[in-house]
Amino acid sequence: MPRLIDGTDPVLLRLGALVQQHVPLPMLLVDRQCRVLWHSAGAYHLLGPQGATHSWLDALARADQQRLRMALSSSVAELHIEGVNWVLPGGEVQQFQVWLRRVEDPELAPGCRVLLLMPERRGEALDAERGVLHALLDSTADLISATDPSGRVILTNRAADAALSPDGATLVGRKREQFLALPEAMGMNHSDRLVLDTGESLLTEEVVHVQPAGELRHYLTHKFLLRDHFGAALGVGGISRDVSAEYEARRQHRLSELVFMNATEAIIITDADTRIQRVNPAFELLSGFSMEAVVGRKTSLLSSGAHPPAFYAAMWAVLGSNGRWEGEFINRNAAGGHFTVWAHIVALRDDHGQVSGYMAIEADMTQLRCAQTQLEHLASFDPLTGLTNRALLQDRLEQLVLQSRRRNQVFSLLFLDLDHFKEVNDSLGHQAGDELLKHVARTLRAELREQDTVARLGGDEFVALLPATDGLDALVLAQRLLSQLSVPTELPGAVQYRVRCSAGVAVFPSDGNSAELLLRNADTAMYAAKAAGRDRVLAYEPAMSAASAHMFDLINGLQRALVQGELRLHVQPKFRLSDCSLIGGEVLLRWERPGFGLLGPDEFLPVAQRAGLLPKLDAWVLRESMDWLQRWRSQGLWPDGWRLGINQTADDLAVLDYARQFVSELNSRQLDGSLLDIELSESVLVQLSDRVQNDLNCLLQQGVSLSIDDFGTGYSSLAYLKSLPISVIKIDQSFVRDMLNDPNDCTLVEAVVTLAHKLGHSVVAEGVETEAQRQTLLSLGCDYGQGFLVSPALPCEDFEHCYLCEPELTA
Template structure:
């Protein structure tokens, strides 16, 4: 029975039609549907039974039904072809495009039926139209287009490419696009482009190339990756345009609007912008910005004697000297005829400002040669601080101008702060610089030690040596005040040596107390590394004399020392590493550290700056966590500075910080007090436990 059903032709035909992916319909002589398969009905959005018995004109839009009917009659009467592309309309009103073909076959009533085959080609037609538009754009756009295969061979270019570069397709086909490179970018530049393209799938930017003629031009470029269905790179599409003339014009306009034509320095317009920018930075950082107005003394006499042309050349040479006083982030500008302004950002205090201002005056000590004349000229400097003196930029400028007037009144060739209080403070610092020379000889210095706690155990395992100056009449003087003075006076090297020797002796005592592997961190000034070779640093030999190896001491340096290290500094750092002395980066995250330098010098420890620890409730948490993760990936340990609350301690411990120091555990104390803490710890009480007991 089953075999008989399988051999039933009508049953087989119905099964085939119901599963056919092509739309199939049978239409009678009068144009009514006799049968439609599911694929046909789906194309038009109907159910099968909804189309049976209805006229096939139902699928055509009204405006084309008359033309369709004529074709239908020609087909019936003369057997004319009834195939091709047709615009149709679905039940929901959507317009589609189909390809249809018809054949006739006899019916039992003598009037032929029509068998129709239909494919929905709407999407293919859209794709063809898009390809046509893309081809038109490709051929007519003013932007150059180059297509490269996965093996870095050029496989297509458009006419604009030839117009822009001078190269025809025949000349570049199959060649590597390296052939267009200029010499203005190094390999690292192109490697970065490749990295971004690989990681993100697109790179956009500006680069210099060369034409067939050898002429260099600046192009605005976009490189896009085209991948196949498997995610493999198929092509790179490079679209670019020549922006040389535009950039040149923009640069000229920008330069003229912001720079002085005589000196090349920022003009008064840019000075105003930089001053406002510096004020915002000072407000955000809580540090000080200083404005120095610098006026040339008796410049008019130069103009009157040698002429304005010589005066302009003098201004140009003076401006070159003044640039030497600029630090990163500072601005020196010409704001008037013979008046300059120096904006100092991120300064610690008035003593730092004074030191820079005296450096400015030092630039005028050497005469300037103009033609065959030696011109001796001096300057007066007026100084005002933001926000210490005022929070108004207008008043800040006025204050500096008044201070400049006062400097002129004191006889020129000098500096003057805006307030008498600041001036007295500057005088005090000058006297301190003199007293500093006696401090070492008279043993006025003392070293205090701040414990460093292992966050896992809560025990003291390290310490930081901190220098204090017990002035005979002024009492304790802040290191922030006297350390810069020591550096300026050339005393920092013997002071640092003395501190290191004290720390080494203290390590030896602590280890004898039973704290194995105890270590003390010593801050070292960059001047120490620049003053002599490793063998000339006296305290290094002190380690051996005390029976200690290099691990007893950790040197704390700043990020800037690594970034701006000259050969002697590099050699000394490497020599410290070879001697087993550990190196820590202090206040990490506040400068511009390079991961390459961290690896190059095998840095052991990063010290998170206290500003991030203080902000653990905000963005500081993310920064601390990022530093810790990065450090651990590089095999470094991490110390958090400025820990003052139990919550800070707990958060740092939870994110994997290794060590901590701060007032939560102890302030810096004398050697005797510190050793007493260690003795107490040896009795079983950890620093954490002692803190809890004292809190209770």
């Protein structure tokens, strides 16, 4: 039995009973003077009566006595001393490990300590025990390790060394930062710290690059706190199981689920009896059926009735033999409508090769099929009017030529073009123009027979193909069409508009025995009708082709003239009506055509406008005029206050960045805008878009004056006139020429002058040829004139010689 130094002390009695019950190891309770206050039964049996009393230190070697005395006097709460040699009662020397812990109890004197004695095992037994332990640790593929609180490895098994050691050597004694990537080491140290701080076990997933190839592996690690015999933390133990395969399986499952849920194609999974097991959101969106509405039901729920039984029989035959089928389906949606899909169906088989179900992946083809239908329609029909287009007309015309040739029959081709259609677009907008074209198409279809073909070739050109119709009947029909089209129709904006058309007729085979020739000759007859005054129909005559060839020759010649320098500038003076003193001039274009002499603008400008060459010609005139003006200014010939008028059209202003290019031409020649007067045709009035308005305002800011040319001869509008930033109105010479003989013309001139002055504009009268005209215009209040009374248009060199070098002639 253990012996108590003081058997009456109740505190010691209580403590002794507790230790006796729970601590069978040798244990001593000593004070600061090394006196034994209490000993356990284990200490009594091991050390004997002498060793468990006040003389216990005498049983120690001298060096060990000194070590223990120093430890007992230390202020450190807990100490561990290894290799303490103790002489037992029989004379045997036993080596112990000694743990000393300070006891904090108000009933005991300060400085008391508990000594726990752990006998050191002998080398052979210890080695054997360690061998068994390492054999057990190395027998598992799991990674087992332990680290002290500083993160240094104190234990590993073979699997851990092989996986984590770069050189294959043991990891014991190393810190993780020495053999792991820093982020991996920091993550493990962090989880260790959680275990140390909380004392709780932790299950965590760790990602580690394992050796020797540095492969990334996933581990599920169980971490737990390691404690000594006193319950103090020795470090953290860890057992890591490689779960890379499970992780990859989970990843693949998540990926498959993501693909299934986010696929843009509808996916349907059924059992072997085609009962739906699952569908994805794309199916719900495509079909309108929710997953709850279709799960458990057969796929026949989607049948639209568009496919015959033979279609499904063939599909199942292919699925049965090949295990897969693909093709186009027309299915029924939840609303009862139809949608088209391209389906890829695969038979799903179990481990025994038996069909366990089916998976269908369906891509929506509805819009594609609609688009194809629309494209097929667009390939043959005009999208705006619904009429036959050029391609289908060409095909039908060629077929009719072959048929009529075999049957020796005639037929006619009617070519129609709207007069002044551009003005409708420009003044009322393209929406009104489109409505007008649709109105014409409806009228033509209503007036023509079912066997006739009506086509729109593009723009405002229409063709009617009239089988078994001779030239006379075609002319009568064309005249009736023009009359019917001329009935006023209402366009957007509550505008009443009367359509005017020019038409040409060509007859097979007299006017052409091929589709191409017939179409060309009908077109030629239509242009002849326009040249004859518009709003009429003409039958083709061979002489028209000559006129058409002449026009083609003019177009080619103009293109050549721009390159080879055949264009010339003339200038006609402008003068005050009061005293005939000059105020400037207007630039006019001439063409010195080889073999034809000098051509006036009336002979080639209409053709240039039709061919789209007018902007190029006007751009050349603008640059050339500025070059002459630069020369005259640099030589001091151009008087201050004079302006040079240059004609520009709506086509010119339609060019993007027109104002910027204009100003750039001025700046490159160091010219001031106040030297120029831009004369605009009345067509500008009906194309006064915001961009054109801004361009004109930009020119005004540069000092450029703006004039409206030939006022009263085009599509005039007082509303446009008010909003246009102009300075001058020019009265057309047709009014000036007849005003002495026609009171109406005289009244119109007076009205224009009064209107212009009221709006703050000055007025220039064109075509002033006689003194009587000058006096009349002067009496009507007109400001300026232009015409043969003073001078015709002169080449720039002659104008310079006559009016710039000898200024006395200008008065």
